[in-house]
Amino acid sequence: MSADEVGGTLGEGKVLDLDRLVVRARGLVVPGRRRILGIAGPPGAGKSTLAGELVRRLGGEAVLVPMDGFHLANSELRRLGRAGRKGAPDTFDAAGYAALLARLRTPVPGTVVYAPDFDRSIEEALAGSVPVAPEVPLVVTEGNYLLHDQGPWAQVRDLLDEVWYLHLDEEERVRRLVERHVRHGRPRPDAERWVGESDEVNAALVAAGRARADLVITGSLTG
Template sequence: MDAWQLDALTRRARRLAAPGQRRILGIAGAPGAGKSTLAAELVAALGGSAVLVPMDGFHLAQAELRRLGRADRKGAPDTFDAVGYAALLARLREPAPGVVVYAPAFDRALEEAVAGSVAVAPDVPLVITEGNYLLHDDNAWAPVRGFLDEAWFLELDPVVRVRRLVDRHVSFGKERPYAERWVRDSDEANARLVALGRHRADLVVPVAVGPG
């Protein structure tokens, strides 16, 4: 994402972070589109006015995925605790005075969610949440969109996105042939589902990338 585009998105997020009312900004998009990178950059730019609560903190544990026979489709909609995620968003929309809400996060090195990783103080005006299925309208995911004051959908050239996904899996210890198969058979199946929610976004962001 170029500097001009990031600056424009930061200005838009800053308007949501006005003090006096809790708002939630959702950033959706296919795996590898750059959601977590953009969310982290926005939080850094907004300082103490924003906190990042990732959807990936609601991944089911690896042991539970094996029990369900879904370990080979980790990242699909049914491999998350969508009800728990929606319940957290409901709490975050209505902060209680003096009460810090603790949210989970996903540790890519462990490949597991870690509870209590993110502290959300009641006076933080903006929560930024990012993930694949914020705009998914099937089953337990349907209520999520209603908790978002604004939703953005990131679009990245599929060739670039797939290359980044493979490289990311390799960087976390996967062999490249395994990473390529996983992206083809799992991540891209998820990407097709994610694309169905594009029309529910307030803003579609075509991610600009530099050469290389």
Template sequence: MDAFELIDENRMAALTARARGLAAPGRRGLLGLTGPPGVGKSTLAAQLVERLGGLAVLVPMDGFHLAQAELERLGRAGRKGAPDTFDAAGYAALLARLRTPESGATVYAPAFDRALEEPVAGSIAVPPGVPLVITEGNYLLEDRGPWAGVRPLLDEVWYLEAADERTRVERLVARHIRYGKEPGYAERWVRESDEANARLVATGRDRADLVVPVR
């Protein structure tokens, strides 16, 4: 999905300028994008990185999904995407490392391969001179357990809010189908798993620095 379908050009320009303001010389800023599943977090994050040129790198929270084998061992595979199916402490530790980079050191972050449904270590290089890291994910404003350590590491967190919840859910179902789920299974997964997570994510809305309406 093109970010221009989510946000009009004037708003996109304003958001880009605000993000650029966090990329101050001599320090590294961290910007977080959060919101319910399917709202367009990864789309907007990628568009911001593109507009900012070499000033920003995207490090998604989804790289900290637990591996499928570990989820099965823990009996959590049927709830993949819930807060306790991520390595939240590991994510916070990476953010802390990114916030205060060692001189001359490139930091490598994991990504999440949706085709494999698995995290892939060492996929994203963050060179030492990049002044802004943009991270996106569901639980950046979660204030319980190890997730509580995430928000203090971020300069700002923006909450993306869908103007039309039906459209958001339809996009989410379509994404699951695109990556291999049968339509009926995709609809059940969204209804029983993703939407439970969406309700939890919404409890953090009032803690965001900015609420961004999206189409």
């Protein structure tokens, strides 16, 4: 399937047509064959919410493997002097993420692959948290840098069968992002500063990859 055949934009309103997205995701499911769907977009766009709902609707046909499971540990970020910009491309194990995607593309009968997850309550990755059974035909992965073309991230796009880019109104996205940081323990002034000085710098990098997506989705699951 060429990019021209799958390209386009879905959603001109505020709320996503989730049913249409589920149908499109289900179209990737081929029994006996492993495919990987990526959902990219800037921080706060709603990637994890959309990916989780797709997987829930697809039942046993899909499993969610988040890119955020490859965050470097906070102790390592401090050692490298990068703790103050956690979430930037070089604060992840991008090569490790690409290696996992390559492994997931070719499942071995009888072998479960264990992927890491990310716990926002402690801001740390958790190894071996997501079991991916070989018979599951669709892996959904989501994260900021699936379309980033620098360094080891450049390997990722070719490992994904289709990538959707999720776009949310900028003002609403920033508001939600600040609220998320506050929910997870940051004082509001600190949350606003972090979003402005760190998250939005990363958002600009993410947006640069938008043209490489197969589908651009505008809106969110809630109004």
